[in-house]
Every structure is written in C-alpha cells, then in structure tokens.
Amino acid sequence: MNAALLHDLVLAQVEIRSRSGEGCVQENGFCPSWIADNFDRYVSPFWQHVYLTLVSVAIGFTIAFLLALVAHRRRWLTGPIVGVTGVLYTVPSIAAFLLLLPLTGRGNNTAIIALVSYTLLIIFRNVTTGLRNVPEEMRDAGRGMGLTERQLLWRVELPLAVPEILAGLRIAVTTTVGLATLAFFAGAGGLGQEIYADISFKSNVVAAGGLAVLLAAVLDLFILGTQRLLTPWRRAARA
Amino acid sequence: MTVVLASFFGQFKSAIDFILHERESVSGGVQVGGSELIGFTANHLLVSGVAVLIACALSVPVGLYLGHVGKGEFLAITASNVGRAVPTLALLAFFIAYLGVGFVNVTFVLVLLAIPPILTNVYVGVRQVDPETVDAARGMGLTEAQIIRRVELPLALPIIFGGIRTSSVNVVATATIAPLASVNTLGTPIINANVYGDSGRLGAAILVALLTLAVDLALTGAQRAVTPAGLKLTQGGQGRRRLPIPQLRRREQPT
Numbered sequence: 001m002n003a004a005l006l007h008d009l010v011l012a013q014v015e016i017r018s019r020s021g022e023g024c025v026q027e028n029g030f031c032p033s034w035i036a037d038n039f040d041r042y043v044s045p046f047w048q049h050v051y052l053t054l055v056s057v058a059i060g061f062t063i064a065f066l067l068a069l070v071a072h073r074r075r076w077l078t079g080p081i082v083g084v085t086g087v088l089y090t091v092p093s094i095a096a097f098l099l100l101l102p103l104t105g106r107g108n109n110t111a112i113i114a115l116v117s118y119t120l121l122i123i124f125r126n127v128t129t130g131l132r133n134v135p136e137e138m139r140d141a142g143r144g145m146g147l148t149e150r151q152l153l154w155r156v157e158l159p160l161a162v163p164e165i166l167a168g169l170r171i172a173v174t175t176t177v178g179l180a181t182l183a184f185f186a187g188a189g190g191l192g193q194e195i196y197a198d199i200s201f202k203s204n205v206v207a208a209g210g211l212a213v214l215l216a217a218v219l220d221l222f223i224l225g226t227q228r229l230l231t232p233w234r235r236a237a238r239a
Numbered sequence: 240m241t242v243v244l245a246s247f248f249g250q251f252k253s254a255i256d257f258i259l260h261e262r263e264s265v266s267g268g269v270q271v272g273g274s275e276l277i278g279f280t281a282n283h284l285l286v287s288g289v290a291v292l293i294a295c296a297l298s299v300p301v302g303l304y305l306g307h308v309g310k311g312e313f314l315a316i317t318a319s320n321v322g323r324a325v326p327t328l329a330l331l332a333f334f335i336a337y338l339g340v341g342f343v344n345v346t347f348v349l350v351l352l353a354i355p356p357i358l359t360n361v362y363v364g365v366r367q368v369d370p371e372t373v374d375a376a377r378g379m380g381l382t383e384a385q386i387i388r389r390v391e392l393p394l395a396l397p398i399i400f401g402g403i404r405t406s407s408v409n410v411v412a413t414a415t416i417a418p419l420a421s422v423n424t425l426g427t428p429i430i431n432a433n434v435y436g437d438s439g440r441l442g443a444a445i446l447v448a449l450l451t452l453a454v455d456l457a458l459t460g461a462q463r464a465v466t467p468a469g470l471k472l473t474q475g476g477q478g479r480r481r482l483p484i485p486q487l488r489r490r491e492q493p494t
Contacts, residue, residue, distance in 0.1 A: 028336075090455045091448045092412030094429060098444035102250040103243075174324045181326035182416075185429075195332045199419055202336040209329030216324040 031203045049190040052180045056112050060119030068127035085121035093179045097186035106187030119172040126168025130161030166227040177216040254441035265436045283424035287410045290349030298358040306365025307387050315362035322355035327413045340420040353406035360402025364395030393467050400462035411454050
C-alpha cells in the first residue's frame with residue numbers, strides 16, 4: 001500500500017488550506033512579514049501550550065513530592081516507585097496519548113494525564129537525591145536543638161534540598177513543553193497543532209517551533225530566578 | 240461506567256485484531272495491518288539503528304578525547320540541556336521544511352537527536368574515572384592513547400551505555416513521526432489515521448510502546464553485560480543504580 005503517496009496528498013490539502021499570500025509565501029521562504037501578519041493564529045495555541053505545561057507540572061510535582069516524602073521515611077519504597085514511574089517514562093508520548101484515548105476521550109484530560117506521568121520520575125528522583133544529600137551533621141545539629149522529625153524535615157532537610165528540587169522542576173518544565181507539542185494527538189491542541197497543520201511551510205514551522213523553544217527558555221529562567229530568591233545563603237557563600 | 244469499559248475493551252480488541260490480521264483500509268481498496276506491520280517495524284528499527292550508530296561513531300571519539308584532556312565541559316554538558324528544550328516535532332518539521340523529506344533527512348534529524356545524551360555521558364563517564372587509576376596507568380608506561388583505550392573506556396562503559404540507551408529510546412520514539420517525512424515506520428498508521436482508522440492508530444501505538452520498552456530492556460541488559468567485573472564488585476551487589484553519578488544513569492528525556 002502506498003502510504004507515502006497518500007500522505008503527500010493529505011499534506012497538499014493542508015497546505016492549500018493554511019497558506020495565503022504571494023511572493024515569499026508562494027515560494028515557501030522564511031517570511032518575517034507573514035509571521036507578523038499571521039501572529040494572531042499562534043496566540044491561543046500558545047496559551048493552551050502554557051496551560052497544559054503548567055497544570056501538568058503542578059499536578060506532577062504534587063504527586064512526586066508526596067511520593068518522595070513517603071519514600072524518605074520508608075526507603076524500601078524507592079525501588080518500586082522508580083520502577084513504575086520509569087516504565088511510564090519510557091513509553092513514547094504519542095503512544096501514551098493514543099493509548100489513553102479510548103479511556104479518557106479526546107481533550108485536555110488525556111493530554112494532562114500523559115504529561116503528568118512524564119514529570120513523576122524526574123521530580124521524584126531529584127527530591128529524593130536532594131533529601132539524601134543533606135549532610136548528616138546538619139541533621140544531628142537539628143536533633144541536638146530539639147527538633148522533632150517533622151520539624152527536621154520542613155526546617156532543615158527540605159530547605160537544604162531546594163536547589164536539587166528546583167533543578168528537577170526545571171528539567172520537568174522544559175521536557176513538558178517539548179512533549180506538549182505532541183498533545184494534539186490527544187486532541188488538546190497546543191503549538192504542535194500549528195506545526196503539524198503545515199509542516200513543510202518554513203515560516204510556520206519556525207514561528208510555532210520558535211515559540212515552543214522560547215516558552216521552555218522563559219519558564220526555565222523563571223524557576224532559576226525563584227531558586228536564587230529561595231536560597232539566599234548560597235549567594236552569600238559564593239560571594 | 241460499564242458502557243465506557245465495554246467500548247474501551249472493544250477498541251483494544253479491534254486494535255489487537257489490526258495487529259494480527261490484515262483488513263481493508265477505511266477508504267477501501269487496499270489491505271492494511273497484519274503482515275504489513277512487520278515491514279514497518281523493520282524499517283522503524285533500521286532508521287533508528289542507523290541513526291544511533293552514526294551518532295555513536297561521531298560522539299564517542301569526541302567525548303573520549305574531551306573527557307581525557309578535561310576540556311569542553313561546557314559543550315558536553317550544555318549539549319544535552321539544549322537538546323531537551325527543542326521539541327522533536329519542531330526539529331523534524333524544521334528539517335522537513337528546509338531539507339525536504341526522505342530517509343536520509345530523517346536519519347539526519349535522528350542523529351542530531353541522538354548525539355547530546357551520548358556525548359554528555361561519554362564525557363561524564365571518562366571524567367568520573369578515578370584520577371589515581373589513570374596516574375597508575377601512566378606510571379606503568381601506557382601512552383595517552385592506551386590510557387584512553389584500556390583504562391578510561393572500559394571504566395566509562397556502563398555510563399556510556401546509559402547514554403546510548405537514552406538516545407536509542409528517544410530515537411525509536413521519535414521515529415514514530417518519521418512518516419511526516421515520507422519514511423514508513425510504525426508511525427504510519429498513527430499519522431495516516433484516515434487510511435488505517437482508529438483501531439489501526441491504537442494498534443500502532445501499542446506496538447510503538449512495546450518496541451520502546453523492548454529496546455530499553457535490551458540495552459539495560461547490554462549495559463549490565465559491558466560493566467567490567469571490577470566495577471560490579473565495588474558496587475557491592477547494589478546493581479547499576481549505585482554508580483557515582485546517579486542523575487546521569489537513567490534516561491534524561493522522555494519522548
């Protein structure tokens with residue numbers, strides 16, 4: 001069966017639908033003026049992309065953080081948790097979106113469930129590593145000052161683990177922005193939908209893809225800034 | 240609830256049927272599914288394998304050299320950070336738009352995708368070799384090239400294989416969207432759902448998920464097999480998760 005030919009036909013139809021204009025656009029060049037004129041079409045997919053990313057990372061962070069706290073007390077749980085989240089992590093996102101469709105239907109829910117499953121391993125691993133790397137002397141000092149185990153966790157261990165935790169969050173956010181470009185397979189739109197709509201038109205690909213990369217960079221820098229604010233002692237130590 | 244579950248199992252049953260038996264396409268006229276998928280799987284593995292091999296051939300020597308002389312840390316580490324931020328769909332689309340479609344271009348994109356994790360892991364793997372071991376080798380009169388080949392490479396192999404595993408899983412996953420560039424892989428029924436129908440799409444998704452897990456499992460086995468006996472001893476039965484740089488031991492990027 002000639003899938004390539006059929007595929008070309010489908011592409012051709014898509015091109016006719018979304019390209020209009022002359023000169024640069026007809027010749028499929030890179031056209032800044034076309035992007036400027038058609039920027040409106042990227043605005044709502046962009047915000048949808050932001051929405052998918054932030055909601056997924058927020059839910060994923062909550063789940064993974066709680067799992068990490070549990071595993072911090074009961075070490076034997078670490079192996080099974082890493083095993084299960086590791087399998088979720090390995091399944092390609094397109095397959096995950098499509099496998100969820102019969103169960104949860106097209107739309108944001110399906111996309112978010114799949115995207116959450118990818119953040120779990122990253123964040124869980126970084127929170128546990130961060131907690132584990134707290135020097136034993138710090139814990140001893142805390143206990144010597146009369147802190148209970150709970151106070152020790154919230155006042156000593158977690159603050160010291162903040163850099164590791166936020167490093168995990170950064171990886172999770174940039175990764176999720178990338179994966180969300182495929183969320184249109186789950187019927188959840190996003191910037192990927194725009195890329196896919198006319199994948200051989202340079203201006204379109206550069207605009208939509210560029211926005212995705214830009215979003216990842218901005219969110220990454222935002223978390224980095226938060227980390228600086230949350231850990232003033234590290235700045236002092238460096239100075 | 241029962242209705243949802245019934246339709247759920249119905250769709251999966253139809254998808255499995257698509258994998259096992261040929262059927263007429265949605266638009267009619269051609270037979271799809273069944274044995275056709277063997278060819279798709281073979282092509283999927285071919286394009287992925289070629290890409291990973293080329294990426295290894297390019298990044299292992301460079302990583303070994305940079306790690307040995309201790310230069311280029313910024314390049315080796317930043318490569319994988321930047322790689323993570325660029326969506327694979329955007330990368331593929333960019334090269335389709337600028338280079339055009341076809342096997343060579345898809346392979347090129349997959350090679351670009353596969354290089355960063357391998358390069359980073361080769362570099363980190365060489366750097367984490369105990370400097371005293373390297374000194375001892377130098378003291379025994381080994382040349383620098385011999386040190387790289389006989390000391391640093393074997394000791395870095397488990398971490399290098401971790402990188403190859405990361406890349407391979409990424410590449411196999413990304414080859415799913417290769418049909419966008421007119422290369423038939425297991426993604427073909429997913430991209431051309433108007434021909435293959437929803438059950439074809441779901442069936443292909445099941446196969447892609449299984450294929451990726453199989454590749455991951457096979458390379459985990461390979462990683463264990465290439466770990467020098469001495470390294471296994473020092474890890475004291477804790478298995479591969481206990482090596483010096485745990486963050487880089489597992490895959491860094493889902494796909």
